[in-house]
Amino acid sequence: MIFEGLASKLQATLKKLRNKGKLSGKDVKSALKEVKLALLEADVNYKVVKQFIKRVQERAVGHEVMESLTPGQQVIKIVNDELTELMGGNKSDLSISSKPPTIIMLVGLQGAGKTTSAAKLARFLKKKGKKPLLVAGDIYRPAAIKQLQVLGDRLDIPVFSMGDKNSPVDISKAGISKAESNGNDVVIIDTAGRLHIDEEMMDELKSIKSNVRPHEILLVVDAMTGQDAVNVAENFSESLGIDGIILTKLDGDARGGAALSIKAVTGKPIKFVGMGEKLDALESFHPDRMSSRILG
Ligand code: GDP
Numbered sequence: 579m580i581f582e583g584l585a586s587k588l589q590a591t592l593k594k595l596r597n598k599g600k601l602s603g604k605d606v607k608s609a610l611k612e613v614k615l616a617l618l619e620a621d622v623n624y625k626v627v628k629q630f631i632k633r634v635q636e637r638a639v640g641h642e643v644m645e646s647l648t649p650g651q652q653v654i655k656i657v658n659d660e661l662t663e664l665m666g667g668n669k670s671d672l673s674i675s676s677k678p679p680t681i682i683m684l685v686g687l688q689g690a691g692k693t694t695s696a697a698k699l700a701r702f703l704k705k706k707g708k709k710p711l712l713v714a715g716d717i718y719r720p721a722a723i724k725q726l727q728v729l730g731d732r733l734d735i736p737v738f739s740m741g742d743k744n745s746p747v748d749i750s751k752a753g754i755s756k757a758e759s760n761g762n763d764v765v766i767i768d769t770a771g772r773l774h775i776d777e778e779m780m781d782e783l784k785s786i787k788s789n790v791r792p793h794e795i796l797l798v799v800d801a802m803t804g805q806d807a808v809n810v811a812e813n814f815s816e817s818l819g820i821d822g823i824i825l826t827k828l829d830g831d832a833r834g835g836a837a838l839s840i841k842a843v844t845g846k847p848i849k850f851v852g853m854g855e856k857l858d859a860l861e862s863f864h865p866d867r868m869s870s871r872i873l874g
Pocket of ligand 1 (some may be wrong): 687689690693695771828829851853
């Protein structure tokens with residue numbers, strides 16, 4: 579089960595409401611108190627939790643009445659709707675350029691799953707009929723270039739690399755030229771990460787950004803790191819500017835705090851989620867489906 583602790587607590591709380599024919603204000607209040615606790619225990623950002631509970635409360639005691647649902651079911655529907663909204667409402671797609679190649683730049687801290695996600699995304703787009711080219715721009719982590727090449731070989735997707743002696747800007751530009759001459763309609767650039775955000779890394783990313791003008795900058799963050807992931811996203815969003823997020827390792831024992839806070843805090847949508855180490859374990863992110871998965 580995804581976000582096991584959170585999901586089982588929310589499900590238990592809402593189950594108590596489901597079959598009630600009549601709901602008093604007190605019933606709703608005590609249920610929402612339990613929902614609040616469950617969200618906080620799952621490491622959801624405190625302000626986000628407060629606003630969420632407020633919105634649910636307002637709607638639950640408001641005049642929203644749907645004849646077909648019991649009062650308990652109505653509260654459950656409101657929680658479901660608001661959870662969906664919290665995670666971005668609608669699914670957020672990649673922006674594909676009308677003038678190929680579409681350039682996608684992946685950024686993030688070391689270990690978040692950037693290189694793996696680059697390959698997964700290339701596979702995902704290939705399945706959709708695109709012809710991606712992977713560009714090995716992480717010249718600092720010794721094994722990153724080799725890792726990308728191995729993954730590209732496995733997927734039968736070309737990988738452009740110039741070793742580690744050229745600047746990531748030059749590698750990216752040459753990669754894009756290569757894509758143009760080869761007829762690749764998507765370029766996915768893997769960039770260097772560090773253990774922590776530092777100015778040098780950010781400057782390099784900014785320089786790639788201003789030189790290649792990507793259509794999408796996707797930040798890769800590890801869901802297991804909870805609010806740290808949210809802070810990283812806030813930082814990248816402010817310093818570099820990002821278009822969306824790939825949230826990895828949702829198959830692990832992440833508590834849910836990152837998934838539920840990141841859009842509300844940064845304003846940037848989760849576009850994909852990583853559900854495992856295998857290369858087919860990348861899914862488009864659907865807020866409504868995730869909400870239903872959590873609420874059971
Ligand atoms: P990078 O330093 O950001 O490029 O990170 P890597 O792509 O090398 O990934 C770091 C580790 O996380 C590797 O062992 C990956 O297999 C693993 N990983 C990446 N994405 C996922 C995921 O969605 N689920 C799981 N369980 N592991 C992942």
